Amino acid sequence: MNIELITFFIFSTLLIFTCIKVITSSNPVLSAINLVFSFFLSAVLWLLLGAEFLSIILILVYVGAVMVLFLFVVMMLDINIAKKTAAYIKYLPLGIAVFIAFNILIIYFFINTFENIDYNAVKNIEIISDSNTQNLGYLLFTKYIIEFEIAGLILLLGIISAIVLTYRKNPKNKYQNPTKQISASKKDRLKIITDLKE
Template sequence: MDYQTGFFYLFAAVMLFAAFRVITSRNPVHAVLYLMLAFSQASGLWLLLKAEFLGLTLVLVYLGAVMVLFLFVVMMLDIKLDGDRWGFWQNFPLAVSLGALVAAELIAVLWIGFPKLVAPVAADVANVSNTRSLGALMYTKYLYPVEIAAVVLLVAMFAAIALTLRQRKDTKTIDPGLQVRVRAADRLVVVPMAATKTSEPVQAGAAEEGKA
């Protein structure tokens, strides 16, 4: 067994353990941290497959942005840790069956031989950029699937905003349409009032008597 196969088994074992802890941890913050660990191990597997761009993208996008956002959201929601396990034991047999199926597929692939899966790099393509080749495939051969995936993600984003947006009654929002249609007569009202009378000047002698 060479070093590449050893690293594959190491990353795969840690990733399986982290994924198992994601669904079994009772603390949601711990579950998010285990998910970050699983993503980091998946990035290591991408690096072993010589897909450096995908591995670095997984680290920068998911670990650097998405998972940190998830962690802040989970900590701000103040989720109660007491109570039921969200039906974990009811779905446990199905989860074990799917996990066993995936494990059997991985074992079948590894039984054939992991080193044989990685083809030797030819001398004429050794200097070809992995990122450039991936970009050329995405925006030439797979252009329509990429656009369809982008539209699906955009629709999902609008759907999530529409489902979670609620009109709050305690906010003092201003309608721009009402501001545009406003008239001066609606804002300024002139009230007629009688003119005020000036007070009579006080005599000097009366002022001195008042002081005395």
């Protein structure tokens, strides 16, 4: 057994364990933390596959930014001990339905893909350097430029729509105007009262 296989087994076991913890722990913050760990562990698995760029980006984007915001929101909620049993029974039929649907999809995908897979698709990629990142960047900006740009546009749309959905101008809001504050001078704030008797 080589060291890569041992690492794979350790990390994938941990990954499954943390994934189960995500859905079973009663505390939403603990679930979120376990989700962070599972992202981290799957990043290690990607690293084992030699996808260094993707695995580090997974940590940077998902662990470093998305999950921080997630935790941020979850921590604000005051539902430390969720009504566990009641929720389980209530959502059990839906859960089973989703589980079966996903399994059908995965099995369908596996049967179809492994039969008609084009093994040359990977080989046809032009490799320009040893660096995984450089290769990926080259591909993204030449062969897949349109897909890349579309993905960027969709993300931009997401940003804009999130702002549009949440932005409400409240007239009662006591908003401070920073430019006005910065431009305040001594003359605006300070009034020297001279003694009237003199």
